Amino acid sequence: MNSKERTITIADVAERAGVSKSTVSQYLNERYEYMGEQTKERVAAAIQDMGYRPNIVARSLKQKKSTTIGVIVANISHEFSTQIVKSIEDYCNAADFHIIVCNAEDDPAKEKKYIDMLRAKQIEGIIVFPTSTNIELYKELTLEDYPLVFIDRNVPEVDVSSIMLDNKRAAALAVEEFVNHDYSRIGILTNSTVNNVTTRIERVDGFREALHSHGLEVNEDYIKSVELNYIQDELSKMMHLSVPPDAILAGNDLVLAEILKYTKQYNLKIPDDLAVIGIDDVSFASIYNPELTTIAQPTSKMGMDAAKLLLNRIKGISENGQKHYRYEPTLMRRSSCKARRQIL
Amino acid sequence: MNSKERTITIADVAERAGVSKSTVSQYLNERYEYMGEQTKERVAAAIQDMGYRPNIVARSLKQKKSTTIGVIVANISHEFSTQIVKSIEDYCNAADFHIIVCNAEDDPAKEKKYIDMLRAKQIEGIIVFPTSTNIELYKELTLEDYPLVFIDRNVPEVDVSSIMLDNKRAAALAVEEFVNHDYSRIGILTNSTVNNVTTRIERVDGFREALHSHGLEVNEDYIKSVELNYIQDELSKMMHLSVPPDAILAGNDLVLAEILKYTKQYNLKIPDDLAVIGIDDVSFASIYNPELTTIAQPTSKMGMDAAKLLLNRIKGISENGQKHYRYEPTLMRRSSCKARRQIL
DNA sequence: TTGTATGCGTTATCAC
């Protein structure tokens, strides 16, 4: 019943059942086609009796399959990352795949180390929030036809399928919402990782374009990308400009938090003193005072689709040509961007 | 340089370097002691040239070690879980271990499935937020001396090391804070999972005891454990009592969010109409209006320690007798529990 | 110091 002494193998089961290893293996793999009914029963009984548990590592070695994929997140502290991981996990669980989660902390070296380890472990594919620095590594993987999917960000130099938000549209949605509520001095704050993250760039580009298309001037003083720790400083500078912004777009959840810390500390009223919209629909958006208008990403779908894309690729199911999937952001209209007239 | 054709093995490297497989293996395992300097170089060169990458699966099979542990979280939606996972990951990464994250969603069946799969994969140990229903399974694992660590919750029936918050103390801290600010009609809301979760029970017990020790009466109408979806209903009932509570303790982050939704919807002022303290120091605590007083868990330390405990156990380093570690909660005094006099 | 032989637990390919 319990195998405290020695790990019991297929051979043990075979002996006990009075059949050969092959037969047991057949049974385990449900190839009962040409198997005698009583043999089947005997094997089943032996397995039961001895408490046999297959060794997947041995199987992996033989089959060169680990039924495991890796997920390398750029920064696990983003709510967005967690949500993505959760939905990838859901999908994989249903497909009897496991996931190994790695937190690269936006560090290309760490990312590389993880990728190497994952490959050494015969992990069958990787979903990664890529840092843009490991281009050569990605190229190598692509050359070797290693299943890879980018999520949240992209690396244009490499030909890898990607799952991304339509970032320009996200910025445009926010700008439009600001404009519709009569804000005109609109700024954007994003955190610049050292790496050349496409997502941030697209959001800023989309922001500029949206301003243009609404006939607004782009004020460079209102556009800043700095590390998280400096967000408050930059915002402070903006607010002390002779003409400060009256609305600000937060590039992601963490930036939003920094902005809110600032407004709180200096007692700025949202949206009266400063309207705010954040990209990423943070968990506290609807319970915050005031409720926070945000741009939501379809995280659940994005995670699922990334997993599906990767698993299909692994299983050799052809992906139909297209490579770069874009997801539609959704404006969650709440109260941090409201017409001031209503309020005053 | 690239091995598109065939996976290249130690044998290939050996041949290329003109040495034997053993020598290469020695090299890989850094046992250079009795190895000629030039042999070393030749091997290194061959590895480099051929782009050899060790196959950890094969190594695992041979050594019966996977350098991987599993982490089964009860519910990945709790910020607490994410933080714990993050710190486990940190520790393991430093120790060159990998983690496989599984989300049991408080479902014992799912938990069991995961445990089985992890064991089949020769995962060397598991850190789990246990559902209290799989007692037999835990007992079995214990019997087989399988490395296991419980975190956040405990299962008294089983003899497994555990890492837990001092939950009674957490509740007591909250009650004390309420009392110190002249609240006396104090309630507690926790979510009851179907399973018999020790954590919730301890928090409620601690709550009662603290009330007693402050000479306060325990009003059962103020103590409710229900599923998350019903938290608002229960709170509503409480607030419509002829004598409603004036302070409420939230059993965890998700419950807190429900409470805040309610107070927001019905325009209750915190802390004037209702003082609130939450167990778990949520990310938005210090940016919320008002700032939220919380009881923080030392998540980072707890995660680290859980990982350390498990890894030591795996490495055969004796743990010194003690089994159940309790961690001290910290009161994060902010503004959702303040003397009303000050405010009025 | 280096080479040889063998086993880890499973699956696959054939025979029988």
Place this chain on the structure above:
DNA sequence: GTGATAACGCATACAA
């Protein structure tokens, strides 16, 4: 229908 046997890639005694 079932069984022997050779891989899978690596590590490890032990021999040389």
